[in-house]
């Protein structure tokens with residue numbers, strides 16, 4: 001495994017790999033890698049000759065009061081996780097190389113970024129689509145893999161790739177969970193022991209609503225009440241959003257079906273966690 005730290009070197013590497021007829025897969029990350037990231041890497045390795053993972057805590061997707069400075073970083077540990085998962089190249093650029101002086105071009109996806117995390121985190125998705133567009137141009141992968149834990153992000157990136165005719169296959173991967181149901185996330189590292197227990201209310205709320213749905217309940221009002229009740233039982237859990245939306249368009253729905261998305265963002269203490277499920281999909 002090799003670490004590449006400059007945009008120019010990464011681009012030269014990929015250009016040469018493509019010239020030799022090799023296929024490339026890319027797993028973009030912000031580091032502090034866990035088994036969720038590893039599952040994307042293992043799949044990426046199967047889908048191409050060369051697996052690249054980027055590790056870049058992207059400043060443009062964090063709001064001014066968000067946790068950019070506090071975001072956990074540990075490149076030594078990440079190297080081990082990446083190597084074990086079969087990564088060939090870690091691309092770890094500096095912010096000054098990604099956003100040099102004079103930078104002024106951004107990518108914006110419209111309707112899909114309005115609700116959910118787009119509403120709670122103004123400017124977030126513009127930062128995500130801009131950096132992902134740049135990573136795709138730099139690494140030039142044939143396949144790029146993203147987790148469904150960030151469901152809206154995946155939908156937005158698919159839209160961007162289609163709308164801008166990007167020559168890359170976007171692959172969505174299932175949510176990897178801890179044994180007790182908590183969705184793996186780098187931000188779980190912020191949780192103290194009591195908060196870690198309280199954080200289970202997200203996956204518990206999703207499972208409760210899904211069980212009701214599988215028993216035949218279709219009223220979003222009833223399903224939402226149950227979700228709010230499960231989260232409300234936990235002191236120190238503050239809902240940012242608990243939304244029922246169409247899994248393709250992200251439009252709000254009032255009657256549930258198998259393609260209905262339940263998307264949650266909940267603050268446990270100061271840590272904002274997200275989780276989701278599609279009601280008709282195996283968990």
Ligand SMILES: Nc1ncnc2c1ncn2[C@@H]1O[C@H](COP(=O)(O)OP(=O)(O)OP(=O)(O)O)[C@@H](O)[C@H]1O
Nearest residue numbers: 029030031036146147149150175176184185186187
């Ligand atoms: N539990 C998970 N299962 C599957 N994919 C995941 C999981 N957690 C993160 N990913 C995916 O890994 C990629 C990189 O995500 P990122 O580095 O932000 O990790 P994260 O754990 O989601 O961090 P954060 O705490 O910032 O949300 C994204 O495509 C994301 O959806």
Ligand SMILES: CC(C)(CO)[C@@H](O)C(=O)[O-]
Nearest residue numbers: 028029030058128131150
């Ligand atoms: C896709 C991504 C790496 C862009 O910075 C980030 O939003 C993430 O880790 O999900």
Ligand code: BAL
Nearest residue numbers: 030061062124150153
């Ligand atoms: N996993 C999405 C990255 C972010 O929260 O900024």
